[in-house]
Amino acid sequence: MIKTRFTELMGIDHPIVLAGMSGQTSPELVAAVTNAGGLGIRGLSDKTADLIPEAVDAVRRLTKGPFGLNQLLAFAEDDEIRAVLDAQPAVYSTAWPRDNQDLKAIFEMAHDRGLKVMHMVPTVADAVQAAAAGADVIVAQGTDGGGHIGLIGTVAIVPQVVKAVSPIPVLAAGGISDGRGLAAMLALGADGVLLGTRFLATPEAALADPFKKAILDSDGTDTIVTDVSDILMGGEWPGAYARVARNRLIERWLGRPNDVRRHREQLLADMFEARKRGDVQESILYWGQGAGLIDEITPAARVVTDLVAEAETILTERLPPLVARKAATR
Numbered sequence: 665m666i667k668t669r670f671t672e673l674m675g676i677d678h679p680i681v682l683a684g685m686s687g688q689t690s691p692e693l694v695a696a697v698t699n700a701g702g703l704g705i706r707g708l709s710d711k712t713a714d715l716i717p718e719a720v721d722a723v724r725r726l727t728k729g730p731f732g733l734n735q736l737l738a739f740a741e742d743d744e745i746r747a748v749l750d751a752q753p754a755v756y757s758t759a760w761p762r763d764n765q766d767l768k769a770i771f772e773m774a775h776d777r778g779l780k781v782m783h784m785v786p787t788v789a790d791a792v793q794a795a796a797a798g799a800d801v802i803v804a805q806g807t808d809g810g811g812h813i814g815l816i817g818t819v820a821i822v823p824q825v826v827k828a829v830s831p832i833p834v835l836a837a838g839g840i841s842d843g844r845g846l847a848a849m850l851a852l853g854a855d856g857v858l859l860g861t862r863f864l865a866t867p868e869a870a871l872a873d874p875f876k877k878a879i880l881d882s883d884g885t886d887t888i889v890t891d892v893s894d895i896l897m898g899g900e901w902p903g904a905y906a907r908v909a910r911n912r913l914i915e916r917w918l919g920r921p922n923d924v925r926r927h928r929e930q931l932l933a934d935m936f937e938a939r940k941r942g943d944v945q946e947s948i949l950y951w952g953q954g955a956g957l958i959d960e961i962t963p964a965a966r967v968v969t970d971l972v973a974e975a976e977t978i979l980t981e982r983l984p985p986l987v988a989r990k991a992a993t994r
């Protein structure tokens with residue numbers, strides 16, 4: 665077992681968290697991660713307030729353990745935030761606020777209901793702001809990750825955030841897909857890891873099979889950080905970039921933002937059709953550089969237990985002799 669301040673705070677066995685990927689975090693996936701001793705998070709940014717209670721009940725039917733609910737603050741209406749908080753998850757997981765949103769007031773609403781707050785950041789300045797607003801856990805997210813990200817790499821951002829917000833526990837995110845990543849992030853001072861892409865390649869993830877297979881086939885070089893996808897989707901993100909699959913759709917429209925805007929309606933309709941038929945080349949797909957470490961569809965519970973077992977072996981067997989050898993040669 666790997667115990668950290670994060671596992672202690674949450675009362676869970678393993679310092680492993682499922683990223684709240686709205687759309688992909690099925691109740692089965694969330695429950696599988698929680699039931700395996702990690703922390704499952706359901707992303708709810710695709711749900712209006714009236715749909716939120718059932719989306720949460722669906723998780724509760726599958727687990728009695730703690731789980732989180734995630735919202736992208738920039739797109740969350742007040743009634744949606746209230747609906748998520750009223751559902752009483754163990755953790756309220758947030759990311760990407762707008763400048764004019766009062767983080768402190770939002771976090772206080774969560775704390776008033778007895779919830780822990782976990783906030784994801786791409787920069788040190790954002791981490792300091794979230795700490796001042798009262799976040800219980802900060803997720804330092806590197807540009808290696810899938811979906812919406814900043815521009816600093818995981819290995820550089822994690823220790824900076826750890827230093828800036830100490831003693832608040834920090835989770836590392838972005839490009840972590842196995843136990844080597846977990847061990848490395850613990851060495852950087854993190855208290856755990858949050859994984860998106862690795863959990864997409866599980867039977868439980870709500871993602872069509874051709875898209876899961878594309879992750880297995882990827883070595884991580886077939887992703888790109890771009891705003892083409894957001895212009896096409898019509899969402900204006902506060903300072904985020906998107907890491908998406910660099911497929912034919914993206915290649916066709918790179919460097920042509922105005923053309924995307926002009927043809928947006930038709931492009932979007934075509935894209936949703938492509939998604940329905942599982943067309944990897946014509947869909948907007950988010951995955952991270954850590955796809956290069958994933959070569960099989962693995963049940964989510966096994967992802968959790970494999971990560972812990974591999975990290976334990978590295979920490980207890982591979983690394984200690986390196987230090988001992990050095991001492992012995994003096």
Ligand SMILES: Cc1cc2nc3c(=O)[nH]c(=O)nc-3n(C[C@H](O)[C@H](O)[C@H](O)COP(=O)(O)O)c2cc1C
Nearest residue numbers: 683685686759809810811838839859860861950952
């Ligand atoms: C398909 C996909 C959807 C995502 N959706 C969300 C989301 O709704 N909310 C959020 O906070 N983060 C979201 N993220 C980002 C994750 O929280 C996380 O930072 C990222 O997946 C970590 O990098 P990794 O994919 O290399 O593990 C998403 C990521 C992916 C790949």
